[in-house]
Amino acid sequence: MRRELDLTVYLVLDPDLCGGIDGMCRVTESALEGGVTLVQLRAPQWKKRQWVDAARALLPLCRCANVPLLINDQVDVALAVDADGVHVGQQDLPAAEARRLLGPSRIVGLSASNAAQLAAVDAGVVDYVGVGPVYPTGTKPDASPVIGLAGFGELMRQKTLPAVAIGGIGPANAAAVYAAGADGIAVVSAICAAADPRAAAAALRALSHVSATPSASES
Amino acid sequence: MRRELDLTVYLVLDPDLCGGIDGMCRVTESALEGGVTLVQLRAPQWKKRQWVDAARALLPLCRCANVPLLINDQVDVALAVDADGVHVGQQDLPAAEARRLLGPSRIVGLSASNAAQLAAVDAGVVDYVGVGPVYPTGTKPDASPVIGLAGFGELMRQKTLPAVAIGGIGPANAAAVYAAGADGIAVVSAICAAADPRAAAAALRALSHVSATPSASES
Numbered sequence: 445m446r447r448e449l450d451l452t453v454y455l456v457l458d459p460d461l462c463g464g465i466d467g468m469c470r471v472t473e474s475a476l477e478g479g480v481t482l483v484q485l486r487a488p489q490w491k492k493r494q495w496v497d498a499a500r501a502l503l504p505l506c507r508c509a510n511v512p513l514l515i516n517d518q519v520d521v522a523l524a525v526d527a528d529g530v531h532v533g534q535q536d537l538p539a540a541e542a543r544r545l546l547g548p549s550r551i552v553g554l555s556a557s558n559a560a561q562l563a564a565v566d567a568g569v570v571d572y573v574g575v576g577p578v579y580p581t582g583t584k585p586d587a588s589p590v591i592g593l594a595g596f597g598e599l600m601r602q603k604t605l606p607a608v609a610i611g612g613i614g615p616a617n618a619a620a621v622y623a624a625g626a627d628g629i630a631v632v633s634a635i636c637a638a639a640d641p642r643a644a645a646a647a648l649r650a651l652s653h654v655s656a657t658p659s660a661s662e663s
Numbered sequence: 664m665r666r667e668l669d670l671t672v673y674l675v676l677d678p679d680l681c682g683g684i685d686g687m688c689r690v691t692e693s694a695l696e697g698g699v700t701l702v703q704l705r706a707p708q709w710k711k712r713q714w715v716d717a718a719r720a721l722l723p724l725c726r727c728a729n730v731p732l733l734i735n736d737q738v739d740v741a742l743a744v745d746a747d748g749v750h751v752g753q754q755d756l757p758a759a760e761a762r763r764l765l766g767p768s769r770i771v772g773l774s775a776s777n778a779a780q781l782a783a784v785d786a787g788v789v790d791y792v793g794v795g796p797v798y799p800t801g802t803k804p805d806a807s808p809v810i811g812l813a814g815f816g817e818l819m820r821q822k823t824l825p826a827v828a829i830g831g832i833g834p835a836n837a838a839a840v841y842a843a844g845a846d847g848i849a850v851v852s853a854i855c856a857a858a859d860p861r862a863a864a865a866a867l868r869a870l871s872h873v874s875a876t877p878s879a880s881e882s
Contacts, residue, residue, distance in 0.1 A: 491754035491755060492754070492756045493753075493755060493756070494754075496756065518739065519742075519743075520738035520739035520760075520761075521756070523738075523739070524756055524757075524760040524763075535710035536710060536711045537711045537739055537740070537743055538715070541739075545739060545742055
């Protein structure tokens with residue numbers, strides 16, 4: 445029913461850190477080479493015409509790498525450009541409305557910052573949850589209170605859907621976040637502000653294996 | 664193909680002037696009694712959940728009066744609440760995309776602030792144009808340069824679609840704006856900030872007749 449979803453290294457594009465649409469494209473192309481598995485466009489200060497222009501520039505890059513491009517909040521933009529889905533927050537369009545507008549085959553992600561929000565997620569509507577902020581973040585001024593790694597681990601034991609961790613995650617703490625039960629990490633500055641986004645993405649992706657529990661059934 | 668459209672007195676709701684959703688409902692109910700012919704929800708600072716809540720509160724009032732409710736900019740909100748259409752600006756979702764997403768029967772309005780923008784309007788896509796600001800306005804910080812009444816009259820001679828004037832319009836200048844060729848006037852503070860929105864709407868509506876050219880074929 446739903447698109448294949450790999451949350452392992454989830455790049456959230458920030459227009460300021462990337463330097464506008466051209467910068468976003470450069471960062472994305474490089475990060476895709478480095479192995480990011482999902483890309484989200486998030487530009488809350490932008491007018492929709494800019495969202496459309498950016499999404500139309502990013503889509504061919506993501507399609508070429510067979511990586512979905514999600515649109516933050518703006519379901520109409522996602523529909524207009526035929527993006528692969530959306531990520532909505534608790535104050536955005538209700539996830540059920542987003543699902544209804546987008547149909548069954550696109551991806552719908554939902555932010556959850558505490559146990560009550562996580563418990564309220566409808567697994568029939570939502571494909572994954574974004575849980576955080578795990579650590580303090582400078583890229584989302586209206587972020588919820590910091591959860592911390594222990595709190596994040598608690599939420600991971602409660603989850604019924606794939607979960608991506610967000611908020612202040614980078615090479616120094618990624619392995620711990622994966623180990624706490626995250627199916628993936630969402631990063632902004634760790635890739636957008638990196639001197640080499642390809643290397644930054646590859647390094648984060650490598651950390652996803654570090655924490656993997658060895659299994660006798662796998663080589 | 665399109666919904667019936669009467670631009671005569673077009674109320675644009677401002678959440679601050681009205682005092683939130685409850686205030687918007689009170690202003691709208693009163694203004695509908697006074698004879699407004701179209702209502703638009705515009706709250707650029709709001710999250711979409713607030714848009715949805717406000718639109719769902721306003722829709723029964725507008726439906727009861729058989730007056731369309733339009734949503735500014737947020738096509739996804741319009742779709743989610745099944746509003747009667749949208750109004751988009753030059754930096755919002757392209758009108759053709761809005762039309763495609765909304766289908767043929769909903770209303771799509773487009774802002775135009777100069778001759779080039781007016782000439783570029785696709786009458787196959789757009790139902791009406793919003794032209795302004797005719798006068799200085801305090802309710803839209805990012806408004807285009809003021810056109811003035813003479814400039815507005817020039818644009819009215821160029822129009823190929825119904826046009827509603829916007830920007831600083833109130834009881835003192837409404838008759839002149841109608842006389843300059845407007846099919847209607849869009850007002851914010853003239854109704855939202857009025858002590859008696861019903862009386863304010865009725866007074867504006869009466870001014871639409873003052874400027875009408877007497878016709879032998881009408882009583």
